[in-house]
Amino acid sequence: MATRRALKAVLIDLSGTLHIEDTAISGAQEALQKLRSAPVAVKFVTNTTKECKRTLCERLQKLNFDIHEDEIFTSLTAARNLVEQEQVRPLLLVDDSALEDFEGIDTSGPNAVVVGLAPQHFNYNTLNKAFRLILDGAPLIAIHKARYYKKLDGLSLGPGPFITGLEYATDVKATVVGKPEKPFFVEALRSIGCQPEEAVMIGDVCTELVN
């Protein structure tokens, strides 16, 4: 990949690139240390929606990664920004541990649906509830549309399939705020004052890599 301008920033994916659940990818800690000695800003970008920034950071620090909470930009943050912008009250189909990132958002009498990686909500009854809201006009906000994610015991369905199902049933297109959508990367780079051509992305899923 040819860069026309000097590299100023590196965006690094977390799950699958630095770690898988509570196991660090072999050699990743040392690789990050070497990167830190270079004159580039580092931002950790992730579609991981099962955890809020704080617990994510703690988990990585326990795996001996040199990482700080404010270096993490998640698709949950991007979703919250959109909810506030649109002034909607969301039905949050997100993991309990991710709710912290939505603190202060009014969720009573929902008129929007936010879908993250939340296996406990991907059941017939809850999806029917979300479906009816969207049929009544509620916007569908997708934190990301990953097809599946890697667990130590194999692959598991991500939120993408369920969002696709809701889109099909309601004939409504979701607004996707996470990777690989452009707004996500633009927002992440904005927070470190970089242009796209000054940055490089390192990740493990082909369809998500953006030049």
Next chain:
Amino acid sequence: MVYFLWCRIKEADLKVRFCTNETQATREKFVAKLQNLGFDITFGEVFAPAPAACQILKERGLRPHLLVHDGLLPEFNQIDQSNPNCVVIGDAADNFSYKNLNEAFQVLIGLEKPVLLSLGRGRYYKETDGMKLDVGAYMKALEYACDIKAEVIGKPAKMFFLSALSDMDLEPDQVIMIGDDIVNDVGGAQQCGMKAVQVRTGKYRPCDEQHPTVKADGYVDNLAQAVKILLEHLH
């Protein structure tokens, strides 16, 4: 629920067939339920996806992992389900748990040639306690997850309608279809060359009458009105 009416020019006899995507119960249970409601309907007049699927499974040597309603399982009693090499998905209702969907996904993703047979592809249907997601939504979920296309058995698949017509030994232009689903009943029938009428009951929504691609040959309030108009048209 859809009714086929067969018109003979000379005798004005009407033959009826029931073409349904019902997959929460066996045909026997389904027919019994309707008979209890006072409908004059017999087992042989009903065309449903599960029996059609069983035929296809046998023809193609497919052994299914089933993601269907418990009530439908007896339809598959004669089918070898060991070492599955495909997934069959129906309107599983409460069986659409994350765990069950994940199992189906893992079967598919582990196959060199993943085959997903979907009993219908309806988007939603209406029950007494509100609108509910139909099998189509979950079919799309698995299609997306595995990057594959499902094969649809049941409405609106052409083969399904044609099998009912062939059973009556009729051409499409001799048959009229009545149903509440603008896409699966009306659109599907029209694609086979039949005329089709939508009833304003069941899952009908007013926006169906402005559907971007399907225009019914008629919109009527209910089945009774449809039949009245058809009989009047015959005489």
